[in-house]
Amino acid sequence: MKRIVLIQFIFLACMVTLAGQSPEERYAQAGELYGSGDYSGAASLYRKLWEEGYRSRDLLYNAGNAFFKSGDNASAILFYERAKLLAPADEDIDYNLQIARSRITDRIESVPQLFFVRWFDFLALLTSTNTWAVAALVMFLVALVLALLFLIKARARGRLLSFWLAIAALLFSFLMILLALRNNNLVNHNKKAVITCSIVTGRSAPGETGNELFVLHSGTTVTVEQELGAFREVRLPDGNKGWIRSDCMEKI
Amino acid sequence: MVFLLACLAAAAQEVTLTVDAPESAVAGERFRIIYTINSTDGQFTRPKFDPSFSVQGPQQSTNRNVQWINGDMKVVSSTTLIYYVTAGTPGTYTIPAAQFETKRVTVSSQEKQIVIYDGDSSQQATGRQQGQTSAAGDAPASGSEVSMRILLSDRDVYAGQPITGTLKLYTRINLSGIQELKLPDFKGFLKEDIETPPLRSLDNEVIDGVQYGTGVIQRFVLYPQIAGEIRIEPAEMTALVQERTTAARDPFFNDPFFDSFFSSVSTVPRKITTQPLTVRVRPLPEPRPADFHGAVGSFTIESSVSATDAKLNDAVTLTVTLKGSGNLNLAGEPVISFPQGIEKYDPKVTVRSSGISAGSKVFEYLLIPRNTGTFEIPPVSYSVFDPGQEKYVTLRTGGFTLNVTGTPGQEEGAAPVYIPGEDVKYIGQDIRFIRNGNGRLTTLSSPLVASLHYWLWFALALFIALLVLVVRKQQIRRNADKAGMRNRRAAKNARKRLSRATALLKSGKKEEVNAEVARALWGYLGDKLRIDQSDLTREKCYTALRERKADEEMITELDRILTATEYSQYAPVSEVESPAALCERAALLIGKLDNVLD
Numbered sequence: 118m119k120r121i122v123l124i125q126f127i128f129l130a131c132m133v134t135l136a137g138q139s140p141e142e143r144y145a146q147a148g149e150l151y152g153s154g155d156y157s158g159a160a161s162l163y164r165k166l167w168e169e170g171y172r173s174r175d176l177l178y179n180a181g182n183a184f185f186k187s188g189d190n191a192s193a194i195l196f197y198e199r200a201k202l203l204a205p206a207d208e209d210i211d212y213n214l215q216i217a218r219s220r221i222t223d224r225i226e227s228v229p230q231l232f233f234v235r236w237f238d239f240l241a242l243l244t245s246t247n248t249w250a251v252a253a254l255v256m257f258l259v260a261l262v263l264a265l266l267f268l269i270k271a272r273a274r275g276r277l278l279s280f281w282l283a284i285a286a287l288l289f290s291f292l293m294i295l296l297a298l299r300n301n302n303l304v305n306h307n308k309k310a311v312i313t314c315s316i317v318t319g320r321s322a323p324g325e326t327g328n329e330l331f332v333l334h335s336g337t338t339v340t341v342e343q344e345l346g347a348f349r350e351v352r353l354p355d356g357n358k359g360w361i362r363s364d365c366m367e368k369i
Numbered sequence: 370m371v372f373l374l375a376c377l378a379a380a381a382q383e384v385t386l387t388v389d390a391p392e393s394a395v396a397g398e399r400f401r402i403i404y405t406i407n408s409t410d411g412q413f414t415r416p417k418f419d420p421s422f423s424v425q426g427p428q429q430s431t432n433r434n435v436q437w438i439n440g441d442m443k444v445v446s447s448t449t450l451i452y453y454v455t456a457g458t459p460g461t462y463t464i465p466a467a468q469f470e471t472k473r474v475t476v477s478s479q480e481k482q483i484v485i486y487d488g489d490s491s492q493q494a495t496g497r498q499q500g501q502t503s504a505a506g507d508a509p510a511s512g513s514e515v516s517m518r519i520l521l522s523d524r525d526v527y528a529g530q531p532i533t534g535t536l537k538l539y540t541r542i543n544l545s546g547i548q549e550l551k552l553p554d555f556k557g558f559l560k561e562d563i564e565t566p567p568l569r570s571l572d573n574e575v576i577d578g579v580q581y582g583t584g585v586i587q588r589f590v591l592y593p594q595i596a597g598e599i600r601i602e603p604a605e606m607t608a609l610v611q612e613r614t615t616a617a618r619d620p621f622f623n624d625p626f627f628d629s630f631f632s633s634v635s636t637v638p639r640k641i642t643t644q645p646l647t648v649r650v651r652p653l654p655e656p657r658p659a660d661f662h663g664a665v666g667s668f669t670i671e672s673s674v675s676a677t678d679a680k681l682n683d684a685v686t687l688t689v690t691l692k693g694s695g696n697l698n699l700a701g702e703p704v705i706s707f708p709q710g711i712e713k714y715d716p717k718v719t720v721r722s723s724g725i726s727a728g729s730k731v732f733e734y735l736l737i738p739r740n741t742g743t744f745e746i747p748p749v750s751y752s753v754f755d756p757g758q759e760k761y762v763t764l765r766t767g768g769f770t771l772n773v774t775g776t777p778g779q780e781e782g783a784a785p786v787y788i789p790g791e792d793v794k795y796i797g798q799d800i801r802f803i804r805n806g807n808g809r810l811t812t813l814s815s816p817l818v819a820s821l822h823y824w825l826w827f828a829l830a831l832f833i834a835l836l837v838l839v840v841r842k843q844q845i846r847r848n849a850d851k852a853g854m855r856n857r858r859a860a861k862n863a864r865k866r867l868s869r870a871t872a873l874l875k876s877g878k879k880e881e882v883n884a885e886v887a888r889a890l891w892g893y894l895g896d897k898l899r900i901d902q903s904d905l906t907r908e909k910c911y912t913a914l915r916e917r918k919a920d921e922e923m924i925t926e927l928d929r930i931l932t933a934t935e936y937s938q939y940a941p942v943s944e945v946e947s948p949a950a951l952c953e954r955a956a957l958l959i960g961k962l963d964n965v966l967d
Contacts, residue, residue: 179803365846
């Protein structure tokens with residue numbers, strides 16, 4: 118009895134110190150736990166940081182590693198996918214994600230995206246949405262100044278140059294707005310989700326009555342098309358659609 | 370058939386009196402009535418036989434048996450009385466009860482009915498039937514001494530409904546054996562033999578007044594496979610008939626008395642066949658339920674699982690037992706839709722059939738859970754056709770819940786990957802290590818594109834730019850208006866100045882006239898050429914005039930007048946042109962320039 122109380126006390130104390138630590142300290146602590154082999158402890162610390170709203174490429178990458186090592190491939194894939202949104206060109210993330218994907222049950226032939234969509238997404242993810250937004254605003258101001266120069270300085274030299282520069286700046290500004298929007302969509306409103314249930318059946322209708330269409334196992338990435346009650350219509354990488362319970366997946 | 374009243378000798382004290390008599394007999398033939406009493410001391414009273422019977426006997430025998438069992442003496446005694454009776458006239462008679470009286474009790478035997486046939490008439494009656502196909506199939510082909518029949522339990526059945534068949538031998542003469550039994554191929558049926566003990570002795574049976582020795586040769590079960598009127602071809606057999614042949618002998622012995630001594634018995638093979646039969650097989654009614662798998666009969670079903678809590682990858686057995694009577698052999702396995710994640714193997718099927726009537730069929734499904742979680746094994750629904758009710762009956766079992774626990778991915782995780790033909794051998798595959806470099810964490814910031822403020826900045830910038838543009842344009846227009854005014858009024862102003870110069874000339878202020886003319890010209894040029902007065906030089910004016918395509922002559926004239934006005938300001942009046950002429954020339958020049966510059 119005394120021992121239980123003691124354990125509870127220690128646990129409580131841990132919780133208090135945990136709450137009192139700065140996020141950087143907890144991040145470092147999670148790294149130490151990972152190094153010492155306590156993968157699930159590290160994973161839960163990383164996950165808590167993520168839930169509190171802290172973001173960094175390395176945080177998500179490390180979280181993915183910790184989940185992978187603790188055997189939760191689905192969560193590992195989820196965090197690698199999230200990390201990829203912050204660092205699309207990171208080779209380590211790609212490598213680990215590929216390994217985690219090779220350990221899941223489902224093998225689905227995915228329809229590859231069009232090359233320009235891929236490039237555009239890559240470009241959009243190179244920096245954050247707000248960086249793109251600010252850059253777009255600055256570029257817009259530049260375009261306005263150039264346009265004013267063109268319109269006001271009637272006989273100034275390089276009037277034509279200022280005209281073309283204004284057009285170019287305006288186009289760049291527009292492109293940057295699109296990139297900012299795309300980045301926001303990818304990072305904050307991503308429709309992709311990872312199946313977390315060990316096994317789940319995709320049905321033709323929301324509810325338990327629809328015909329069974331396919332069976333998915335944990336770790337498979339799907340695209341959420343719409344939601345209805347506790348069910349989501351998902352699109353598989355090969356293009357098939359079906360309804361799956363919402364609690365069996367987690368959005369990226 | 371021999372009717373036997375069971376006499377159990379279990380109770381030694383209880384006195385029983387049993388009677389054994391045939392049910393039927395032929396008039397004029399002797400038959401036996403046997404009374405058995407399990408006691409020796411008592412008085413037996415013979416029954417009052419019908420007066421038409423001629424009774425001989427009784428032949429009495431007493432049997433006493435003393436046994437010592439575990440020190441106890443046990444005396445079993447019995448008395449048997451046999452009466453030989455010959456009935457004279459056909460009819461149905463009753464043999465009244467006999468009585469046996471001991472010191473303590475009086476017991477009675479049962480009354481017996483006996484039918485006495487007329488031997489000749491029964492012969493004639495069966496003779497008429499000869500050649501006809503017996504519909505009932507119960508009677509042998511009368512008239513023949515040896516015959517064979519296929520007896521079917523039912524001749525109007527549903528497809529799949531089992532029929533019990535018996536191949537039976539009827540004989541009125543002695544047989545020494547049978548051989549070369551050839552059963553038909555039972556086309557349209559699935560035949561299953563029932564183990565039949567080899568025929569050793571014949572039973573007595575009286576059919577239509579004729580006593581036959583009968584014996585079952587073979588029992589079998591038929592399962593009709595196709596619907597329709599199905600014909601069963603005759604079975605064939607060779608019976609070995611014992612025939613008494615009279616050998617050629619001395620006439621001295623030609624006496625019936627010696628016949629029995631000297632006639633020899635020879636075995637003659639005689640081919641016998643059965644009558645062909647037809648069975649009406651009705652098809653199973655449509656529509657058939659989806660879960661009907663060919664079982665016809667009356668059944669019950671039950672199911673069980675070996676475990677409800679299982680480890681991952683550990684086998685669990687689901688046993689479905691179908692019990693009852695019917696075509697168990699042909700009953701297909703139930704279709705069970707197992708949940709995904711459970712590996713199912715084809716069921717092991719065992720049929721335990723205890724004869725024709727009842728048995729069980731066991732389907733054992735081997736299930737191996739390949740995923741963890743809770744799985745519902747659905748209830749088994751199995752439809753059978755009940756020929757008695759003439760409809761399909763759906764049997765159901767309960768469902769089960771299977772809890773699977775364990776750690777997934779233990780076996781498949783560690784498979785090493787070898788890439789052949791490379792200098793570097795990759796013996797394993799693992800993720801790359803975490804990064805502990807910098808712990809800089811950024812908090813989640815709200816996206817600018819989602820806020821209205823961000824877009825208002827664009828609007829604001831655009832608004833400011835437009836404002837700047839509008840203000841600047843207005844300014845330009847205003848300036849343009851001022852210049853235009855000056856342009857339009859340039860000639861007028863110049864003329865005004867020139868007329869003032871003329872007025873000054875009249876008032877005699879000659880020095881000021883030239884200055885006034887110079888001002889008129891400079892003012893005109895400044896307004897007309899839109900050059901500020903401060904910037905005005907002769908060269909600028911000339912260049913501008915040349916651009917406006919003014920004649921060199923005019924420019925020369927302008928130059929002369931301007932030179933003259935300047936010169937006159939510093940030289941004595943007499944040396945220069947008269948101011949009046951200068952005024953005139955200036956007015957003339959302005960007129961000409963106005964034509965060119967407008």
